[in-house]
Amino acid sequence: MGHNKRTAVLTAGIVSLLKDKSAIKVAGTLNADGSPYIAANDSLSTLDGQTLILSEALEKSVSNRNLVRGIWFDKPVSFHVARGDEAYYIQAKVYRCLIAGKLFEQMLLRKRAEEGADADISLVWEFIPVSVEEVSAKVLRKEQEARHPYFDRHLDRASIRTANN
Amino acid sequence: MAADRVLEIDRLGRKYPDVPRFIILKLDLLRRGARLTSRALDAVQNDEYRFGPMLIFFKNGGSKKTDRSNPGSMLLRDGTTAPVSFEEYFEDPYRVDYTSGKFILYDGRVRVDEVDFTPRPKYYGHLTTSGIPMESIASARAQRLIICAYRHCHLWDTGDQCKYCAFFTDLKASRPAFDTPLRRGVDPEDIYETVREVLKEPGRISEIYLTAGMDYRGEHFFDEEVERYIRILQAIGRNFKGRFSSQIMAPAYSKAQLTRLYRETGLTSYCPNIEVWDERLFGWICPGKNKWPGRKEWIKRTLDAVDIFGKGNVYTQVVAGVELARPHGFKTVDAALRSNLEACEFFAKRGVIFLSTVWRMNPASALAGQKNPPLEYIIRLSKGLYDIRKAYGLSSDNDDYKHCGNHADADLERID
Numbered sequence A: 001m002g003h004n005k006r007t008a009v010l011t012a013g014i015v016s017l018l019k020d021k022s023a024i025k026v027a028g029t030l031n032a033d034g035s036p037y038i039a040a041n042d043s044l045s046t047l048d049g050q051t052l053i054l055s056e057a058l059e060k061s062v063s064n065r066n067l068v069r070g071i072w073f074d075k076p077v078s079f080h081v082a083r084g085d086e087a088y089y090i091q092a093k094v095y096r097c098l099i100a101g102k103l104f105e106q107m108l109l110r111k112r113a114e115e116g117a118d119a120d121i122s123l124v125w126e127f128i129p130v131s132v133e134e135v136s137a138k139v140l141r142k143e144q145e146a147r148h149p150y151f152d153r154h155l156d157r158a159s160i161r162t163a164n165n
Numbered sequence B: 001m002a003a004d005r006v007l008e009i010d011r012l013g014r015k016y017p018d019v020p021r022f023i024i025l026k027l028d029l030l031r032r033g034a035r036l037t038s039r040a041l042d043a044v045q046n047d048e049y050r051f052g053p054m055l056i057f058f059k060n061g062g063s064k065k066t067d068r069s070n071p072g073s074m075l076l077r078d079g080t081t082a083p084v085s086f087e088e089y090f091e092d093p094y095r096v097d098y099t100s101g102k103f104i105l106y107d108g109r110v111r112v113d114e115v116d117f118t119p120r121p122k123y124y125g126h127l128t129t130s131g132i133p134m135e136s137i138a139s140a141r142a143q144r145l146i147i148c149a150y151r152h153c154h155l156w157d158t159g160d161q162c163k164y165c166a167f168f169t170d171l172k173a174s175r176p177a178f179d180t181p182l183r184r185g186v187d188p189e190d191i192y193e194t195v196r197e198v199l200k201e202p203g204r205i206s207e208i209y210l211t212a213g214m215d216y217r218g219e220h221f222f223d224e225e226v227e228r229y230i231r232i233l234q235a236i237g238r239n240f241k242g243r244f245s246s247q248i249m250a251p252a253y254s255k256a257q258l259t260r261l262y263r264e265t266g267l268t269s270y271c272p273n274i275e276v277w278d279e280r281l282f283g284w285i286c287p288g289k290n291k292w293p294g295r296k297e298w299i300k301r302t303l304d305a306v307d308i309f310g311k312g313n314v315y316t317q318v319v320a321g322v323e324l325a326r327p328h329g330f331k332t333v334d335a336a337l338r339s340n341l342e343a344c345e346f347f348a349k350r351g352v353i354f355l356s357t358v359w360r361m362n363p364a365s366a367l368a369g370q371k372n373p374p375l376e377y378i379i380r381l382s383k384g385l386y387d388i389r390k391a392y393g394l395s396s397d398n399d400d401y402k403h404c405g406n407h408a409d410a411d412l413e414r415i416d
Helices: A012-018 A062-073 A102-115 A137-147 B002-015 B021-032 B038-043 B154-158 B171-178 B188-198 B223-237 B255-264 B279-285 B295-309 B333-349 B375-391 B408-415
Strands: A024-030 A036-040 A052-056 A077-083 A086-098 A123-134 B034-036 B053-057 B063-069 B094-099 B102-107 B110-117 B138-140 B144-150 B207-212 B246-249 B269-271 B314-320 B352-358
Touching (some): A036 A062, A062 B408, A102 A123, B021 B094, B021 B352, B021 B408, B034 B038, B038 B094, B138 B188, B188 B223, B207 B223, B255 B295, B269 B295, B295 B352, B333 B352, B375 B408
Parallel strands (some): B144 B207
Antiparallel strands (some): A024 A036, A024 A077
16 A cells, blocks of 8 residues: 555664663654654564564554554654664654554563553554664764864863863 | 556545545455455464354355355454455455465455454354354454354344345354354353453453344344343353443344343443435335334434433444445435435434445345445445544444444544
8 A cells, every 4th residue: 555665774773772661762653734743652662673563552642543644644653762872763654553463462461561460552553664863962963073063062162172261 | 457446446545535545445345355365265274363164155145165264354454454255256356365474465466455364363262161162152353252142133034134134144054164053042151151261362352242133022022132132241241340342233122121231231332223224215125124113213212322322322324335226226326425424414413323334245135136336435425424423523432443344434533
């Protein structure tokens, strides 16, 4: 149904980050009017090292409705994943919605293992990553300074001025 | 031809840009059915996919048993359930093949999309204490458990069955498939045990649905049937702490009967299907319902049910397309559309959710040999019904894509 098969490779570092429960994971989706919507979702992970997967707790959450819109009308989604000095920005296509089956059950049981036997999920989404960028502060500064060496360097900084000024 | 047909889906997708192509595909699948290639059929003969025994039904109404199983309802990539029929009598079905570990849907030689099937529930293969196969008591869709409480429709006794209907005509063929006698009635204790077993599978079911053939017997119409449902719902209810997400698709009961059903059981939703809205066509297509208890009373009782179950918890549906059946049906799709939208508005104003399902001509029905409804008509109908219900603040929670799957118009509510 028109999904783009172009995929981006998830490196071992990103896979490790995605599988780390302590990492910060944020999903960005588009509202009906085109405005962005972001929401933290710590269920974001990868099971096969190639696609992304997350569970949504609520059928009627803004994120979930936006993901339905994403798969119906080919709207992109994006993710920000970070831990300490590491950070990645992932653009993705919504590939599949799961409401039953092995993966659905696996994600449900994971949630119940973390939050107790009464925890529940509404559905599970699978995504195909189409681009991955490292966006840690260190990498972004290095990239910018290579192209724009005089941006964001106030001259009063200790690393720039001499001590006797 | 096949390429043209996919282009027709694309053309209609462009013409109705706010109707997702997944939904258009679902509607077309429901109209045209699908057939599994030998490879695909091989790939569902396992504990992940095989559902009920595969019975082949032919254009002449005959059938034969096979030693294979069909899969459950088709699942599209967006989570849409498409309860597609895999029978032999469809003239121009989609094709499902299995390659590289995936099920691929084709229209002729044109690849349409990757699809999947509802997973086989884990209670399949289990027996109740009395030795009844649990899958003969309940079937499952993505998240709905479907229990057939009584396997006979008394409208067939007098030739008053709905003209599109072929329910239970396959009962004789089903008997050897289950290798056990299938009785008309089902013991509530067997149902209780089946539900108890179903609940052992994590996250598998979020609604219980009861249906049956019509049984109008009793001092008042349907008294025996209502008693049966109460016994069954009470047995099911022993598995739960209070009211549980559930629906019965049943005839139009009196207010007294509905009050008992609601008060004495954990039932949450009620669905007396009108099937055809137009008065003249109702009398022709649903002669039994026109007698028990009659169209006017059917409508009145449907509205009365809102007082008991609440706004948005009473449903009714039409078999979309049957109102175009020859020789008495509407001559144009515009007239058919007007009739159904009028019905939806009428019910929505009064808190009843009016849904459509797609008519699939069955060779064992009185309307055998007729054409399925045009795709564009059911797209317009689905969108029209959705728009009206939305305007009245109604949400088809008990008949949504997870719980039923028959209603494309309800699927459209996912982004609201």
